[in-house]
Amino acid sequence: MTRDERLAALEQIANEVRACSACRLAEGRTRAVPGEGDPDTEVIFVGEGPGFNEDREGRPFVGRAGGLLVRLLGSIGWQRESVFITNVVKCRPPDNRDPEPDEIAACAPYLRRQLEVLDPAVVVTLGRYSMGTFMPGARIGQVHGTTRPADPSTGARDATVLAMYHPAAALRTPALERESYEDIARLAGILQRSRDRRAAAAAAAAVPSAEQAAGTVAASPTGAVATPAGAGAAQAPLGASIQTAEPPAPADAESQLTLF
Numbered sequence: 001m002t003r004d005e006r007l008a009a010l011e012q013i014a015n016e017v018r019a020c021s022a023c024r025l026a027e028g029r030t031r032a033v034p035g036e037g038d039p040d041t042e043v044i045f046v047g048e049g050p051g052f053n054e055d056r057e058g059r060p061f062v063g064r065a066g067g068l069l070v071r072l073l074g075s076i077g078w079q080r081e082s083v084f085i086t087n088v089v090k091c092r093p094p095d096n097r098d099p100e101p102d103e104i105a106a107c108a109p110y111l112r113r114q115l116e117v118l119d120p121a122v123v124v125t126l127g128r129y130s131m132g133t134f135m136p137g138a139r140i141g142q143v144h145g146t147t148r149p150a151d152p153s154t155g156a157r158d159a160t161v162l163a164m165y166h167p168a169a170a171l172r173t174p175a176l177e178r179e180s181y182e183d184i185a186r187l188a189g190i191l192q193r194s195r196d197r198r199a200a201a202a203a204a205a206a207v208p209s210a211e212q213a214a215g216t217v218a219a220s221p222t223g224a225v226a227t228p229a230g231a232g233a234a235q236a237p238l239g240a241s242i243q244t245a246e247p248p249a250p251a252d253a254e255s256q257l258t259l260f
């Protein structure tokens with residue numbers, strides 16, 4: 001998909017969300033909050049649901065929790081405009097109560113479709129409810145700061161999931177805020193490794209047809225990874241959004257990865 005096609009697809013989803021009445025959260029909302037961000041991004045942040053300020057503005061993470069999210073992103077040199085930010089439920093639960101299972105289930109197709117359009121390399125879950133979608137059965141106190149592969153049934157075809165505490169929880173508890181800075185410090189390295197894995201998979205998929213065309217069989221074990229056509233085609237839209245300061249780097253260069 002081109003950037004314009006992704007933009008149009010995301011806007012289509014957002015329009016459906018704004019008109020949605022599939023669960024009882026529609027009744028209490030002022031504005032639905034579909035989510036926002038760079039359609040070319042490689043990284044999507046998924047929170048729980050809109051709060052008071054988000055409900056008024058129709059935008060995700062614009063209140064106090066959003067302030068911390070922006071500071072967390074800033075600590076690794078990223079800006080909120082460079083990622084995509086959304087929630088498990090798109091309408092505010094009354095009095096900021098937790099979303100209920102049937103509400104999460106009713107809203108899930110919108111998140112799944114957003115993930116299908118964005119095809120992110122990394123999904124960052126913020127809080128328990130978002131973690132529950134991508135790491136069912138996990139406990140946030142144990143898995144925050146860790147990753148696992150996304151189940152493609154979430155809509156994220158080939159992504160790494162990083163679990164983090166919810167910024168609102170981190171605002172209430174200094175220890176969790178400190179750990180959130182440590183967890184997000186891993187993000188650039190996680191992105192790089194996911195990007196490398198996806199490029200290798202795309203190159204490996206591209207090699208057999210090239211070999212068939214040439215009537216040869218692969219001799220080099222490194223050929224799959226090094227094929228520029230496959231890797232370049234796969235990375236072009238991603239590299240346009242989030243660029244590394246250096247070529248694929250060792251893990252200790254994680255903090256040098258920057259956006260734009």
Ligand code: URA
Binds near residue numbers: 050060066086087168
């Ligand atoms: N908390 C969330 O989970 N999402 C928002 O958008 C804002 C606060």
Ligand code: SF4
Binds near residue numbers: 017023024025032103
């Ligand atoms: Fe529709 Fe989701 Fe809002 Fe429920 S929370 S009304 S499913 S958009």
